[in-house]
Amino acid sequence: MSDFLLEMKNISKSFSGVKALDRIHLEVRRGECVGLCGENGAGKSTLMKVLSAVYPYGSWEGEILWEGRELKASSIRETEKAGIAIIHQELMMVPHLSVAENIFLGSEISNHGFLDYDAMNARAQELLAKLNVHDINPALPVLNYSGGKQQLIEIAKALNKNAKLLILDEPTSALTATEIRTLLDLIKGLKAEGLACVYISHKLEEVAEISDTVTVIRDGTHIGTRPIGELTTAGIVTMMVGREMKNLYPKEDHDIGEVVLEARNISCWDVTNPERKVVDDVSFKIRKGEILGIAGLVGAGRTELVSTLFGAYHGTHKGSAYLEGKEITIRSPRDAVKAGICMVPEDRKRSGILPIIGVGHNMTISVLNRFAAFGLIDEHEELAQIQGEILRLKIKTADPMLPIASLSGGNQQKAVLSKMMLPDPRILILDEPTRGVDVGAKYEIYKLIFALAKAGVAVLMVSSELTEVLGISDRVLVIGEGRLRGDFVNDNLTQEHVLAAALGQTTQMA
Amino acid sequence: MANINLRKFLSENKIVALLIVVCLIWALFGYLTFNTDTGVSGFLTARNFSNLLRQMAITGILAAAMVFVIVAGEIDLSVGSLLGLLGGIAAILDAVYGWPLAGTISFVLLAGAALGLMNGWLTAYLGIPSFIVTLGGQLAFRGSVLGLTGGITIAPVSPSLRYIGQGYLPGWLGNGCAIALFVLLLFMAFRTRRKRLQHSLRVPTPVMEATRLVGIGILILGFVLVLNSYQGIPVPVLVLLFVLGIFTIIAKGTVFGRYIYAVGSNAEATRLSGVNVNLVKMVVFGLMGVMAALAGLTTTARLAAGTPSAGFGGELDAIASCFIGGTSMRGGVGSVIGALVGALIMASLDNGMSMLGVDTFWQQIIKGIILVIAVYLDIISSGVKRL
Numbered sequence: 001m002s003d004f005l006l007e008m009k010n011i012s013k014s015f016s017g018v019k020a021l022d023r024i025h026l027e028v029r030r031g032e033c034v035g036l037c038g039e040n041g042a043g044k045s046t047l048m049k050v051l052s053a054v055y056p057y058g059s060w061e062g063e064i065l066w067e068g069r070e071l072k073a074s075s076i077r078e079t080e081k082a083g084i085a086i087i088h089q090e091l092m093m094v095p096h097l098s099v100a101e102n103i104f105l106g107s108e109i110s111n112h113g114f115l116d117y118d119a120m121n122a123r124a125q126e127l128l129a130k131l132n133v134h135d136i137n138p139a140l141p142v143l144n145y146s147g148g149k150q151q152l153i154e155i156a157k158a159l160n161k162n163a164k165l166l167i168l169d170e171p172t173s174a175l176t177a178t179e180i181r182t183l184l185d186l187i188k189g190l191k192a193e194g195l196a197c198v199y200i201s202h203k204l205e206e207v208a209e210i211s212d213t214v215t216v217i218r219d220g221t222h223i224g225t226r227p228i229g230e231l232t233t234a235g236i237v238t239m240m241v242g243r244e245m246k247n248l249y250p251k252e253d254h255d256i257g258e259v260v261l262e263a264r265n266i267s268c269w270d271v272t273n274p275e276r277k278v279v280d281d282v283s284f285k286i287r288k289g290e291i292l293g294i295a296g297l298v299g300a301g302r303t304e305l306v307s308t309l310f311g312a313y314h315g316t317h318k319g320s321a322y323l324e325g326k327e328i329t330i331r332s333p334r335d336a337v338k339a340g341i342c343m344v345p346e347d348r349k350r351s352g353i354l355p356i357i358g359v360g361h362n363m364t365i366s367v368l369n370r371f372a373a374f375g376l377i378d379e380h381e382e383l384a385q386i387q388g389e390i391l392r393l394k395i396k397t398a399d400p401m402l403p404i405a406s407l408s409g410g411n412q413q414k415a416v417l418s419k420m421m422l423p424d425p426r427i428l429i430l431d432e433p434t435r436g437v438d439v440g441a442k443y444e445i446y447k448l449i450f451a452l453a454k455a456g457v458a459v460l461m462v463s464s465e466l467t468e469v470l471g472i473s474d475r476v477l478v479i480g481e482g483r484l485r486g487d488f489v490n491d492n493l494t495q496e497h498v499l500a501a502a503l504g505q506t507t508q509m510a
Numbered sequence: 511m512a513n514i515n516l517r518k519f520l521s522e523n524k525i526v527a528l529l530i531v532v533c534l535i536w537a538l539f540g541y542l543t544f545n546t547d548t549g550v551s552g553f554l555t556a557r558n559f560s561n562l563l564r565q566m567a568i569t570g571i572l573a574a575a576m577v578f579v580i581v582a583g584e585i586d587l588s589v590g591s592l593l594g595l596l597g598g599i600a601a602i603l604d605a606v607y608g609w610p611l612a613g614t615i616s617f618v619l620l621a622g623a624a625l626g627l628m629n630g631w632l633t634a635y636l637g638i639p640s641f642i643v644t645l646g647g648q649l650a651f652r653g654s655v656l657g658l659t660g661g662i663t664i665a666p667v668s669p670s671l672r673y674i675g676q677g678y679l680p681g682w683l684g685n686g687c688a689i690a691l692f693v694l695l696l697f698m699a700f701r702t703r704r705k706r707l708q709h710s711l712r713v714p715t716p717v718m719e720a721t722r723l724v725g726i727g728i729l730i731l732g733f734v735l736v737l738n739s740y741q742g743i744p745v746p747v748l749v750l751l752f753v754l755g756i757f758t759i760i761a762k763g764t765v766f767g768r769y770i771y772a773v774g775s776n777a778e779a780t781r782l783s784g785v786n787v788n789l790v791k792m793v794v795f796g797l798m799g800v801m802a803a804l805a806g807l808t809t810t811a812r813l814a815a816g817t818p819s820a821g822f823g824g825e826l827d828a829i830a831s832c833f834i835g836g837t838s839m840r841g842g843v844g845s846v847i848g849a850l851v852g853a854l855i856m857a858s859l860d861n862g863m864s865m866l867g868v869d870t871f872w873q874q875i876i877k878g879i880i881l882v883i884a885v886y887l888d889i890i891s892s893g894v895k896r897l
Contacts, residue, residue: 312782337784351782354775356842365772366783368765375764380705419783 004065005030005196006084006165011050011062020046021060021220028165031194033187035211035228037204037236039410039438043220044200048167052086053079085158089170089436091150093142100124100138103157127156131186146299148179155186166190166197170436172206176297184210202438204233216240241439249471250443252450256474257288258324260458261309261341261427266319268304268482274316279305280482282319286427286458291449293473293490294462296502301482302462303346306429309460310343311336323426337366342425344416346432346462352416353404359411360386360400363418389418394444410441417448428452430461434468446472466495480504524836524888528851531884535855539862553862556740563737564812566850566857567746568593568805568821572828573835573849574750574757575801578794580832581774583841584633584640586795588647589802589828593821595655596622597806601664601816604671611670619803625651626799630792640795648825656818665815674749675811678742687743688734692727699723746808750850753801757846770794774841830877831856834884855884 006028013021021043028034038044050060053073064071066082073079093102100120101108109119117139124138133152142150151171158166168187172180187197187210201207207214214231216223216239223239268279279301286292294302307313309321311330321328323339330336336343345351354362364371364382371382386400393414397407404412413433420428430449434442449459449472463469469476470493478486478501486501536554543552552558572589579586600618603609609617629647633640679687699719706713714722737743761767769790772780781787809820835852837844859880863873 310782332786333782334784334786342784343782345779345782351776351778354772354779354842357772357775361768361772365768365780365785368768372765375766376759377763377765377768378705379763380702380709380711383711384709423784 003029005032005067006051007063007065008047008051009063009065011047011060011064013046013050013055013060019220021050023062024217024220024222026198026215027225028196028198030164030196031191032212033191033197033199033210035207035214036198036200036217037207037214037240038217038223039240039440042217042240042438044217045169046220047217048086048169048198048200051079052076052084052167080161080163083162083164084167085161085163085165086167087151087154087158087169087171091147091154093150093153095143096141098139098141099128099136099145099153102142102153103127103138103160105157107161123160124156127159128152130159131156132189146176146179148175148182151175151179151183152186155190164196166195167200168197169200170202171199172201172203176299180206202436204236207236208233218242237439248439248443248446248467250447250450251472252454254289254291254450254453256290257456259285260288260324261286262322262325263305263309264320264322266305266308266317268301268308268313268317269315271315278315278482279308279317279479282479282482282484284477284484284487286460288426288458289453289456291453291459291461291472291474293469293476294460294479295464295466295469295476295498296479296485297464300479300502302479303431305479306343306431306460306462307345309336310341310429312343312345337423337425340424340426341429342366342420342423342427343429344413344420344431344433346435348409348412348416348436353412355405356403358401359395359397359404359407359415360390362404362415363389363422366419367422385422389422393418393448408438408441410437413437413445414441417445421448421452425457427458427460430459432463433461434463434465466498469498470495478502525845525847525851528835528848528855532851532854532858535858535862539858539865543862543865552865556736558861558865560737560740560744562854562857562861563747563750564744565861566853567744567750568808568812569824569827569831569856570750570850570853571753571801571805571808572824573831573853574753574846575798576825576828576832577835577837577844577846577849578757578761578770579640579798580829580837580839581841581844582770582791582794583774583777584791584794585829586629586640586644586798587825588629588644588651589798589805590821590824590826591648591651591655592622592625592799592802593806593809593824594818595625595651595658595806596803597810597820598655598659598664598816598818600671600807600810601667602658604667604810605664605816608668611668614671615807618807619800622799622801622803622806623796624799626802627792627796629799630795633795634788634791644825655820659816659818661818663815663817667810667814667816671807671811672814673811674745675808676814677745679745679748681738681742684734684738684743687748688730692730695726696723746812749804749808753804754846754850761846766790766793771842774843776842827853827856830881834881836888852884855880 004027008024008026010023010025011021012019012023024043024047026034026047036044049055051064053076056074057072071082073082094105103124104120109116109123121138128136128138131152136145136149136153142153145153155166171183175183184206191197199207199210208228211228213225213227214236215225216236218240262285264283266279266282267277270276270278282305294306296302304313308317308319309330311332321330328339330339354365360383363386368377371378383400390397390400395411395414397411404415417433434445437445449461453459461473470490473490476488476490476493476498477484478498480502481504485504488497539553540551545552572593576586576589596618599621600614603614603617629643632638632643703713703719734743769780769785772785773787773790777787805824806821810816813820831852832844832849833839833852834855835845835848835850837849856877859877860873863876
């Protein structure tokens with residue numbers, strides 16, 4: 001009898017002849033947290049899908065031992081019953097059902113076929129209390145709670161199913177800093193009680209904090225498993241990319257020119273709650289060839305601010321914009337693109353890609369008229385441009401006509417960037433340009449940003465990763481609770497400075 | 511392995527799979543209507559082929575535009591009633607007021623465009639779901655035609671209008687059209703080849719290209735010869751072929767067509783790419799209106815009268831044709847040729863079963879079952895579940 005809770009041995013899985021996993025192994029002890037790292041497309045999600053029987057026994061090779069015995073599950077129901085719970089990057093909640101209803105979805109407490117709400121609410125309360133969460137009302141619909149709270153509800157749901165192993169796939173990508181703190185502390189507490197977990201994240205600081213061992217996979221192969229004590233985050237990065245990443249930010253000199261865009265007194269009100277102001281009287285200027293970073297906590301109003309400039313904000317808003325000194329009115333993204341303002345939106349899946357359309361056609365959608373005479377597209381001219389872009393941006397795709405949804409996150413993002421670069425914008429707004437993108441693709445995206453700045457494009461970048469904002473911006477705006485809380489030249493600026501400003505602790509700085 | 515390859519081939523060439531289904535249906539009816547005394551099968555005659563195509567023309571015209579509506583993520587339930595209304599207006603203008611044909615046609619087409627655009631405006635700009643808008647339209651348009659005609663049949667319409675629905679092209683003109691079409695295809699093939707080489711893109715081998723062109727040539731030739739051996743190409747079929755050509759070009763070759771598919775794939779992302787999504791949707795409904803007008807004119811011409819019940823249920827036939835032809839309910843996917851083959855399948859079933867003397871109620875039951883099976887086959891052949 002081994003002391004492992006889970007042993008995955010020599011797991012291989014192919015998709016139509018292409019090996020996605022090649023003899024991977026992963027071991028988890030009771031009460032241990034294993035960090036699973038790898039670039040996007042390395043095979044982490046595939047491995048977890050093998051484990052949770054999304055790919056049933058028989059569709060892959062190798063062996064899974066669960067509590068010492070071989071696990072041959074053919075459905076998620078069976079793995080859940082065994083005690084494996086998976087919490088996906090995108091939360092699987094039914095927004096209009098109550099917290100308790102969500103927790104008990106599929107395992108409702110009933111009395112002769114009628115739901116026993118009192119029992120479910122009480123038990124939900126109990127589960128949440130165990131997680132040290134006291135400000136969630138189990139009878140209210142889930143949509144009343146933020147992403148962070150919903151994450152906790154998911155964990156409560158897993159606990160209800162007596163999970164022994166919790167798989168967390170990028171759990172913090174949509175959480176605020178405080179929510180992340182709560183989550184990490186909670187996981188530590190659960191670990192102490194004997195719960196094992198697999199923690200998948202691109203945020204290596206979190207992995208380092210919470211894991212006991214780290215397993216790195218790359219291109220479907222096992223690169224190494226080491227105790228966290230023997231590793232540094234830089235070491236993990238090296239293992240992930242297979243080469244040393246000396247400089248994460250390929251800074252290049254670029255000239256900064258005249259003011260190209262000035263935003264004056266921008267205010268926005270919440271879409272669903274029109275009483276609430278989400279952006280409060282923000283004004284700023286951006287110059288030709290300048291990279292202006294916008295930092296702040298999630299929910300500070302940064303996305304609302306930039307989408308208002310792009311004419312895409314759905315709620316009430318006011319303010320004015322001046323392009324090279326002349327006032328412009330932008331009522332729609334169409335007006336913005338015409339004026340030379342382009343935006344790569346935050347949520348790639350929801351508002352960036354046209355999923356079932358080819359990669360190439362995704363890239364040219366904004367500039368189709370360039371290839372057209374009398375409305376008829378010259379496909380060949382278009383294809384020639386697409387192939388040029390694919391080479392230039394190093395987009396990995398077997399065929400430019402392949403649906404974009406079949407590409408990895410990094411390649412999708414590069415295609416979306418290409419779409420918004422083709423109209424030759426004077427101002428390019430990037431909202432979280434590297435979210436869900438692997439290290440290698442990140443580096444290439446930074447290089448593109450610098451190339452754009454060199455060419456005289458003003459780049460306005462919203463990012464929640466402070467190291468990224470500080471790594472590439474010339475100037476940093478800090479937004480906190482909808483207000484402009486700081487405007488710093490990025491010279492000896494530290495994360496502490498920015499964070500303090502975002503939290504409103506110091507209003508005058510630098 | 512062979513099984514997987516076949517499946518892959520069929521899912522990538524849906525149209526081939528659909529044509530195989532058509533052949534199977536024809537073979538079945540050919541067998542069932544075989545007359546041992548005369549040695550011919552009633553279904554597989556030039557005369558019946560001609561009838562069959564004329565029957566499908568009206569549904570086909572509607573289905574061609576319906577594909578765009580569904581691809582854009584919307585639905586139009588009003589086209590059957592709109593067809594009735596516009597057909598009724600055509601009959602009144604022609605039979606009661608004696609308008610010249612050109613005047614009647616232009617007026618009806620414009621009215622169709624206007625009513626279609628109105629549906630589109632309500633959907634795209636006012637944000638009322640198209641299901642509701644066009645359900646309302648279905649009632650309102652049917653009511654209007656009842657009011658306009660007073661519930662009676664308007665007849666007789668002029669011979670020139672009748673020609674649109676009942677006429678045939680003379681043989682020499684049919685041959686001329688076929689030759690012109692083939693020359694056009696040849697020219698396009700050479701042009702594509704030259705352009706692709708210019709941009710150093712891959713081109714098929716000359717042998718493959720030649721085989722394809724010869725195949726298409728034989729198909730066109732066979733089509734025209736069969737129809738000419740009866741009375742010639744029926745005018746509504748010619749109209750349908752024109753519609754097919756134009757709509758296919760719109761879908762595959764134009765900026766507007768690309769926008770329709772983009773809107774259906776992800777409307778928000780399309781809007782953020784600087785495309786006027788509302789305008790695209792409105793124009794799609796406008797096109798649908800124009801096609802309803804064309805179908806209305808053809809119906810009135812074919813019946814030689816305007817009847818208040820014309821086009822009843824037409825929207826469902828058109829929608830069913832789209833789905834049989836592989837259009838996705840979720841939008842973003844669908845082809846005009848697929849929808850027309852879908853219409854051909856529906857028309858073949860109608861025609862064959864009527865010929866066999868199957869009761870109307872059985873015909874409806876069988877068509878309903880076939881619709882569900884066809885979509886299911888499409889789901890398993892593409893290997894993904896559509897919601």
